[in-house]
Amino acid sequence: MSENQKKIWITGASSGIGKAVAEKFAREGWKVAISARRKEILDKIAENQNISSFPLDVTNEQDCKNVFEKIIQNFKNIDVCFFCSGTYDPKKEKEMNIEQNKFVMNVNYFGTLNCVKVVEKYFKEKKGGHISIVSSIAGYRGLPNSSGYGPSKAALTNFAESIYFDFKKFNVRVSVVSPGFIKTPLTDKNEFNMPFLRSPEFAAEKIYKGFIKSNAFEIHFPKQLTLLLKFFRILPYKIYLFLIDKGVKR
Numbered sequence: 520m521s522e523n524q525k526k527i528w529i530t531g532a533s534s535g536i537g538k539a540v541a542e543k544f545a546r547e548g549w550k551v552a553i554s555a556r557r558k559e560i561l562d563k564i565a566e567n568q569n570i571s572s573f574p575l576d577v578t579n580e581q582d583c584k585n586v587f588e589k590i591i592q593n594f595k596n597i598d599v600c601f602f603c604s605g606t607y608d609p610k611k612e613k614e615m616n617i618e619q620n621k622f623v624m625n626v627n628y629f630g631t632l633n634c635v636k637v638v639e640k641y642f643k644e645k646k647g648g649h650i651s652i653v654s655s656i657a658g659y660r661g662l663p664n665s666s667g668y669g670p671s672k673a674a675l676t677n678f679a680e681s682i683y684f685d686f687k688k689f690n691v692r693v694s695v696v697s698p699g700f701i702k703t704p705l706t707d708k709n710e711f712n713m714p715f716l717r718s719p720e721f722a723a724e725k726i727y728k729g730f731i732k733s734n735a736f737e738i739h740f741p742k743q744l745t746l747l748l749k750f751f752r753i754l755p756y757k758i759y760l761f762l763i764d765k766g767v768k769r
């Protein structure tokens with residue numbers, strides 16, 4: 520490992536967007552630490568010489584602490600953290616289910632917070648680096664059949680906005696990634712036609728470019744969908760609720 524080689528820690532890297540981003544950064548010559556719960560899959564991805572496997576359940580605070588310590592021991596330093604772990608089960612969100620809502624909130628929101636918390640001191644002392652949080656367009660405004668996932672992502676975006684100011688004082692970049700529909704095991708559960716569906720590799724290219732070539736707070740794609748939904752975000756409730764009610768098949 521060369522002194523100058525850039526290093527990234529990616530959670531949710533056993534499949535979908537996280538895996539594609541890990542492979543993209545590895546191809547670009549970065550040293551990549553990958554985490555998720557399924558160790559065998561991570562170990563297989565880590566056959567790539569630039570990728571190392573650090574299995575982790577993000578809902579376990581102590582686990583997050585231990586894993587980050589191991590990564591630092593191994594890599595010596597980290598430049599970017601990309602927190603991408605997440606869960607979604609549309610069938611379980613058709614009706615309100617408190618247990619499921621708590622489960623989704625625990626993985627998507629508190630799991631990500633656990634990861635941010637364990638890197639906070641490191642980045643603030645280093646006075647540099649980048650923490651990126653994967654949220655979703657589903658967090659922009661309330662959508663049908665999304666009483667657990669949508670709120671967990673709305674909370675994540677708001678959290679990222681909130682910590683942006685604090686970390687900025689320490690010269691640490693905070694960004695949020697808002698993907699539209701990307702074909703992964705997570706969206707394979709959807710039973711509706713997903714507009715502007717893109718591949719995980721497409722997402723990885725956009726994320727890499729957003730990290731390296733811009734300093735933007737939000738990285739969102741594909742623009743055909745995200746710009747439309749951004750417009751929907753500023754509509755008055757009366758119009759927004761009418762359009763979604765008419766336009767979304769349930």
Ligand SMILES: NC(=O)c1ccc[n+]([C@@H]2O[C@H](COP(=O)([O-])OP(=O)(O)OC[C@H]3O[C@@H](n4cnc5c(N)ncnc54)[C@H](OP(=O)(O)O)[C@@H]3O)[C@@H](O)[C@H]2O)c1
Pocket residue numbers: 530531532533534535536537554555556557558575576577578603604605606607626630653654655656697698699700701702703704705706
């Ligand atoms: N696909 C889309 O259209 C889309 C759109 C907007 C946002 N997103 C977000 O993008 C992120 C990645 O999703 P994806 O679509 O790539 O889905 P995915 O292929 O199902 O990936 C989810 C990842 O999260 C990991 N994970 C789940 N629970 C975990 C836990 N408790 N601890 C550690 N890791 C955990 C999974 O690994 P293990 O099962 O091995 O733990 C997996 O690597 C998620 O945050 C998702 O909400 C996706």
